[in-house]
Amino acid sequence: MSKFTIFEARNGQYYWRLKASNGETLCHSEGYTAKQSAQRGIESCKLNALTGKYTVFQGNDSQFYWNLKAANGETLCHSEGYTTKQSAEYGVDACKRNAPIARIVDETLTDA
Numbered sequence: 001m002s003k004f005t006i007f008e009a010r011n012g013q014y015y016w017r018l019k020a021s022n023g024e025t026l027c028h029s030e031g032y033t034a035k036q037s038a039q040r041g042i043e044s045c046k047l048n049a050l051t052g053k054y055t056v057f058q059g060n061d062s063q064f065y066w067n068l069k070a071a072n073g074e075t076l077c078h079s080e081g082y083t084t085k086q087s088a089e090y091g092v093d094a095c096k097r098n099a100p101i102a103r104i105v106d107e108t109l110t111d112a
Contacts, residue, residue, distance in 0.1 A: 002098035004042045006035065007107040014038040014108070018045065018077065018099055026095050027068065027077035035108060042104060045076045049099035050075065054092045056085060068095065072101035 006016045013031030013076075016038050020026055029045075032038040045068065053069045063081030066088050070076055080090040 002102040004045075004099075004102050004104045005107050006038050006042070006104065008035070008043075010033050018095065018102060020094055020098055025080050026091055026098065027066075027079045029077055030075070039104075041058050044070060044074075046099050048076060048101070049096050054095075056088045056092065058085070066095075079087065 002021050004016050005018050005019065006014060008014050009031065011031065013033060014035045014037070015031055016029045018026045018028075027045075029038065029041050032041065048068065048070045052071065054066050055069070056064060056066045058064050060079065061081065062086045063083065065081055066079040068076045079088065079091050079095075082091060087104065
């Protein structure tokens with residue numbers, strides 16, 4: 001099953017990733033200073049996955065990427081790199097299918 005994972009990076013910021021059921025990362029967020037903000041970002045991604053605006057583009061490294069933007073123009077997530085535009089478009093389709101139903105896993109929680 002697909003999942004969002006929330007984690008804290010070495011820089012102290014919180015990020016999330018959307019992973020497909022095969023474990024491949026579909027997209028990731030920008031950094032947030034608070035975990036609650038990262039959680040709100042996930043909820044926004046879930047809500048906007050079907051109706052938001054996706055942009056597929058080629059980066060300076062010749063790989064293809066996509067971004068998801070909400071109706072207000074805010075970028076919600078960035079994809080991993082793909083070798084072809086068609087593969088990036090498949091990634092967009094995978095995000096549309098997976099994000100609305102993905103469970104959330106908080107990797108910042110540890111057993112004390």
